[in-house]
Each structure stands twice: as C-alpha cells, then as structure tokens.
Amino acid sequence: MNMKNLSNAFCPIARGLTCVGDAWSMLILRDASLGLMRFDEFRKSLGIAPTILTRRLATLTEEGLLEKRRYSERPPRDEYVLTAAGRDFLPVLVLLGAWGRQYRGEGRLARYVDAETGEEIEPVAVDAVTGAKIGTRPIRVATPE
Amino acid sequence: MNMKNLSNAFCPIARGLTCVGDAWSMLILRDASLGLMRFDEFRKSLGIAPTILTRRLATLTEEGLLEKRRYSERPPRDEYVLTAAGRDFLPVLVLLGAWGRQYRGEGRLARYVDAETGEEIEPVAVDAVTGAKIGTRPIRVATPE
DNA sequence: CAAGTCACTATCAAAATGATATGAACATGA
DNA sequence: TCATGTTCATATCATTTTGATAGTGACTTG
Numbered sequence: 001m002n003m004k005n006l007s008n009a010f011c012p013i014a015r016g017l018t019c020v021g022d023a024w025s026m027l028i029l030r031d032a033s034l035g036l037m038r039f040d041e042f043r044k045s046l047g048i049a050p051t052i053l054t055r056r057l058a059t060l061t062e063e064g065l066l067e068k069r070r071y072s073e074r075p076p077r078d079e080y081v082l083t084a085a086g087r088d089f090l091p092v093l094v095l096l097g098a099w100g101r102q103y104r105g106e107g108r109l110a111r112y113v114d115a116e117t118g119e120e121i122e123p124v125a126v127d128a129v130t131g132a133k134i135g136t137r138p139i140r141v142a143t144p145e
Numbered sequence: 146m147n148m149k150n151l152s153n154a155f156c157p158i159a160r161g162l163t164c165v166g167d168a169w170s171m172l173i174l175r176d177a178s179l180g181l182m183r184f185d186e187f188r189k190s191l192g193i194a195p196t197i198l199t200r201r202l203a204t205l206t207e208e209g210l211l212e213k214r215r216y217s218e219r220p221p222r223d224e225y226v227l228t229a230a231g232r233d234f235l236p237v238l239v240l241l242g243a244w245g246r247q248y249r250g251e252g253r254l255a256r257y258v259d260a261e262t263g264e265e266i267e268p269v270a271v272d273a274v275t276g277a278k279i280g281t282r283p284i285r286v287a288t289p290e
Numbered sequence: 291c292a293a294g295t296c297a298c299t300a301t302c303a304a305a306a307t308g309a310t311a312t313g314a315a316c317a318t319g320a
Numbered sequence: 321t322c323a324t325g326t327t328c329a330t331a332t333c334a335t336t337t338t339g340a341t342a343g344t345g346a347c348t349t350g
Contacts (some may be wrong), residue, residue, distance in 0.1 A: 016245030022170030075347040091270035100161030108289035109158035125236035128267040138260035144253035
C-alpha cells in the first residue's frame with residue numbers, strides 16, 4: 001500500500017503502520033525480541049526469501065527499530081540488534097499473539113512464559129490512567145486543532 | 146507474503162498475522178472500531194482503491210472479524226459490523242497507536258480519549274498474572290511437545 | 291586447497307496493488 | 321418521465337512487489 005500519505009496522517013496507528021505495517025517486519029521483530037540477530041538466523045527461522053529479508057532489515061534499520069552492529073571485521077559481518085523503539089514494539093506483538101491464541105488457537109500452540117517464574121503470561125492492554133481494560137470503555141478520537 | 150505456512154505455525158503471533166497481517170486490514174478495523182460501517186465510509190476515510198477495499202472486507206468477513214448486516218432490502222445494501230473477534234482486536238491497535246505516538250509522534254497528532262471522562266488514554270500492556278508491564282521481564286517461548 | 295559459512299545481490303516469473311472506468315439497483319427531484 | 325445521485329461494488333490494466341532460485345565475494349576450516 002502507499003505509505004506516503006499515511007505517514008503524515010494525524011492517526012498514531014497509521015503512523016505506526018507506516019514503518020511496521022507488514023507481516024514480515026513484525027515477525028522479524030518477534031524473532032529479534034527472542035534473541036535472533038543474524039541474517040541467516042532470521043532467514044532460517046522465517047523461511048523468507050533473502051531478497052525480501054535484506055529489504056526488510058534495511059527498512060527496519062532506517063526506521064530506527066533495528067541497528068546494525070559489526071561483530072566481525074574480517075570478513076565484515078553485521079548483526080541486527082533492537083533499538084529502544086524496537087524493544088518497545090514487543091508489547092504490540094505480545095498482544096497480537098494473545099489475540100491469535102484466543103481466536104486462532106486451534107491445535108498445538110507455543111506459549112509465552114515469564115523466563116523467571118516459568119508462569120504463562122496473560123497479556124492485557126489497560127489504560128494506565130484509569131486502570132480499565134482497553135475496550136471496556138468507549139473511546140473517542142480528539143483531532144488536533 | 147505466503148500466509149499458508151504461517152497459519153499452521155505454532156506461534157500465536159504468526160497466527161494473528163495470518164488474518165490481519167497488513168496495514169489496510171488494520172486501518173479498516175480501526176475505522177470499524179470508531180463506528181464506521183459502510184463501504185463508502187471506509188473508502189473515503191482511507192482513500193483506498195475500491196478493488197482493494199472489496200477484497201479486504203471480504204477477507205475480514207471470512208476470517209470472522211467483521212460481519213455483513215443487511216440494512217436495506219431494496220436496494221440491497223450491507224454494512225460491516227465488528228464481531229467479538231473484531232472488537233477484541235482494538236487493544237492491539239490502541240497499543241500500536243501508543244507506539245506510533247511515542248516514536249513517530251512529530252507534528253500534530255490525534256489523541257484517543259475516554260469518551261466519558263474525556264481524559265486521554267495511556268495504553269500499556271501488562272501481564273494479568275503478575276501485573277508487570279510487558280517488556281520489563283524476559284520472556285521465553287515454550288514450544289508444545 | 292577443497293569445502294563450507296555468511297550476507298548478500300541478480301534474475302525473473304507470478305502475484306498483488308492501485309488508478310480509473312464502469313455497472314447495477316435503486317431513490318430523488320424536476 | 322428522465323436526468324442525476326447514491327451505494328456497493330466489479331473490470332481492466334499498468335505498475336509494483338513478491339518470492340524462488342541461483343550465484344557471488346570474502347573469508348574460515350579441515
């Protein structure tokens with residue numbers, strides 16, 4: 001889709017989608033959040049064509065969600081590490097996963113557990129102000145003047 | 146991307162992306178969550194080509210996020226209303242919006258406010274079990290046997 | 291020095307997108 | 321009656337993106 005007009009939109013959701021609005025990018029961020037860093041790790045994990053992976057990694061790097069880090073001078077090799085923006089995208093993915101579990105959870109499914117307690121995570125989005133679960137109260141959009 | 150293999154994957158995030166893994170679908174769900182229901186409302190709001198809109202609405206309906214409802218017999222006219230699955234997708238969008246605000250929030254931006262209190266919403270994802278903000282504790286994947 | 295690893299790039303067919311025009315089934319107003 | 325408007329699309333088609341496969345360059349390892 002044409003992202004040019006979207007990125008200037010007032011809507012923060014549209015803004016977000018401008019840089020991470022496709023499935024591959026989100027899956028790369030998922031894998032990066034789980035510790036993958038290298039081209040071939042991503043390629044094998046996702047079964048993605050190398051052309052696409054190259055492009056996606058470049059975009060995510062340009063957009064400031066990933067950062068290239070040289071881990072070998074000879075031969076020159078880079079790995080991709082999450083920036084703060086990239087790390088902060090994880091909650092979106094986790095919530096998407098919770099939705100997927102609830103509505104597309106047939107058959108066997110991976111679980112996300114707290115690495116320390118081992119207990120399964122039950123992600124919910126809440127309004128930090130009221131503490132209310134998002135979706136339980138009607139939302140209105142306030143457009144800027 | 147080829148969604149066929151993804152949908153069978155163990156990963157709930159990949160499962161979620163199978164049905165809502167593109168920007169248009171998410172923006173349609175955003176608009177639907179804000180009350181839009183009709184073809185032309187979506188078309189005008191999004192500036193989307195009618196071919197694409199038709200296809201996306203059909204997919205979202207097949208996937209069970211939207212439901213067609215006849216609102217006029219003559220001429221036959223349908224509108225698209227959110228199902229429970231569609232409504233439950235809102236938190237994902239709101240969180241994506243919060244990310245967009247934080248990292249792509251230059252210039253004027255719409256705000257999401259509680260329709261009753263008028264107060265701005267500050268969405269966060271937390272683990273309902275521990276109450277901890279998602280991302281503050283390391284996550285591990287438990288693959289099914 | 292042959293084979294392997296890693297991070298790509300080249301090529302190209304197939305699929306998706308998006309702009310524009312058109313259609314079908316009516317309602318409305320002159 | 322008849323032109324015009326509304327609404328939800330479909331048809332056509334050029335452009336763009338995709339994805340599969342093969343290849344490359346700079347090494348390392350046995």
